[in-house]
Amino acid sequence: MNLRDKSDQPHRGAIESLRQEISSIVRLMRFSYEAIVSIDESQKIILFNKGAEEVFGYSADEIVGQPIELLMPERFRATHREHVEKFARSEGNDLIMHHHKSVFGIRKNGEEFPAESSIYVYHYGGEKTFTAVLRDVTRSVEAKERLLQLASHDFLTDLPNRTLFTDRLNLALANARRAGLKVAVLFLDLDRFKAVNDTVGHGVGDELLRLVAERLSALVRDGDTVARAGGDEFTLLLPNIARTEDIVDVVSRMMEAFKKPWSVGRHEFH
Numbered sequence: 097m098n099l100r101d102k103s104d105q106p107h108r109g110a111i112e113s114l115r116q117e118i119s120s121i122v123r124l125m126r127f128s129y130e131a132i133v134s135i136d137e138s139q140k141i142i143l144f145n146k147g148a149e150e151v152f153g154y155s156a157d158e159i160v161g162q163p164i165e166l167l168m169p170e171r172f173r174a175t176h177r178e179h180v181e182k183f184a185r186s187e188g189n190d191l192i193m194h195h196h197k198s199v200f201g202i203r204k205n206g207e208e209f210p211a212e213s214s215i216y217v218y219h220y221g222g223e224k225t226f227t228a229v230l231r232d233v234t235r236s237v238e239a240k241e242r243l244l245q246l247a248s249h250d251f252l253t254d255l256p257n258r259t260l261f262t263d264r265l266n267l268a269l270a271n272a273r274r275a276g277l278k279v280a281v282l283f284l285d286l287d288r289f290k291a292v293n294d295t296v297g298h299g300v301g302d303e304l305l306r307l308v309a310e311r312l313s314a315l316v317r318d319g320d321t322v323a324r325a326g327g328d329e330f331t332l333l334l335p336n337i338a339r340t341e342d343i344v345d346v347v348s349r350m351m352e353a354f355k356k357p358w359s360v361g362r363h364e365f366h
Contacts, residue, residue, distance in 0.1 A: 130145075130147045130229050130230065130231060131145070131147040131148040131150070131151040131152070131211075131228075131229070131230040131231070131232070132144075132145040132147060132148060132227065132228070132229055132230070133145075133148050133164070133167070133227070133228045133230065134225055134226065134227040134228075135164045135180075135225065135226050136223060136225055136226075137223055137224055137225075139163055139164050139165070139177065139180055140161055140162065140163060140164070141159055141160050141161065141162055141163075141164055141167075142160065142161075142225065143160070143227070144156040144159050144160055148230070151201070151203075151209075151211075151230065151232050152167055152201065152202075152203050152204060153203045153204035153205060154204050164176075165177070167201055167202060168199075168200065168201060168202060169200050169201075169202050169208055172199070172200060180226060183217050183224070183226070197212070197213050197214070197215075198210065198211075198212060198213075199211050199212070199213045199230075201230065201232075209232055209234045210232075210233050210234060210237050211230050211231060211232055211233055212230070212231045212233050213228050213229070213230045213231075214228070214229045214230075215227070215228045215229075216228075216229075247259075248260040250323075250324040252302055252305060252306065252324070253305055253306050253308075253309035253324050254309070255309050255313070255322055255323050255324045255330075256321055256322075256323040256324075257323065257324065258323065258325060258326070260323065261321060261323035261325075261331055261333065264321050264333055265279070265281065265333055268333060268335035268336075271335065271336070272335065272336070272337075275336070277335075277336050277337060277338055278337040278338070279333070279334065279335050279336075279337060280332075280333075280334040280337050280342075280343045280346075281331065281332070281333055281334075282331065282332040282334070282343075282346075282347070283325070283329070283330075283331050283332075284329070284330050284331075284332075284350075285327075285328050285329045285330070286304075286308065286328040289301065289304075289327075289328035290328075292304060292365065296363055300360050300361065300363055303360045303361075304358055304360050304365060305324075305328065307358055307360070308330070308358070309322065309324065309330070311353055311354075312330060312332070312350070314353075315346065315349045315350055315353055316332060316334070316346060317334070317346070319335060319336065320332065320333060320334050320335070320346075321333040332346070334346060
């Protein structure tokens with residue numbers, strides 16, 4: 097009897113150690129700041145941690161047992177289902193389904209968001225489970241888009257800058273040559289603008305420039321470009337000009353619009 101007890105001890109110790117390890121991993125998964133979602137082979141959610149609750153807006157109680165497709169936009173569901181079924185049929189032990197892949201999720205409120213996901217496939221209790229570690233990259237994507245915007249647009253007025261204006265001009269010239277049309281480029285600046293900055297301050301001057309940019313943008317046709325060249329200088333690109341009268345029409349509307357006063361706070365400019 098003693099011999100049998102001794103032989104069983106290592107086995108029981110290994111099982112207990114494994115249980116503790118699994119318990120620790122599950123606790124870490126549940127309270128990780130990363131969104132962690134596990135599904136079984138039928139693609140039903142079996143684990144939904146605190147990070148996932150924050151990202152998706154569901155509580156674990158309302159989402160566990162639901163199909164994973166609930167968390168992804170409809171256009172991606174069929175492809176995801178095929179991938180999971182393929183890996184469910186694959187042989188071998190733990191696998192990486194994909195690592196740091198760009199995906200899209202959908203929150204409880206219906207909002208889509210970009211994410212980076214790694215999906216791991218595990219054997220557990222004779223079945224395969226799939227665990228996704230997901231990171232919401234909405235802010236990162238927005239920051240990249242903003243940097244791209246700043247590279248091609250004026251920071252103050254949000255109009256195209258010189259670089260983007262030049263690119264559009266070159267494209268318009270090439271298209272005009274093929275179509276046998278003309279391109280017009282208009283240049284304007286604001287008279288006595290320096291006096292605005294000198295007398296009432298640059299803050300008022302900046303707001304005046306923004307209002308000018310808005311008024312100019314409302315005057316041109318679809319496909320035209322209003323850009324800020326710098327300071328109080330603006331350029332307009334009018335592609336696909338068939339008649340000189342088209343240019344005159346734009347300039348006439350511009351001169352008429354500039355007759356209206358500009359109000360910035362308690363100041364009015366003419």
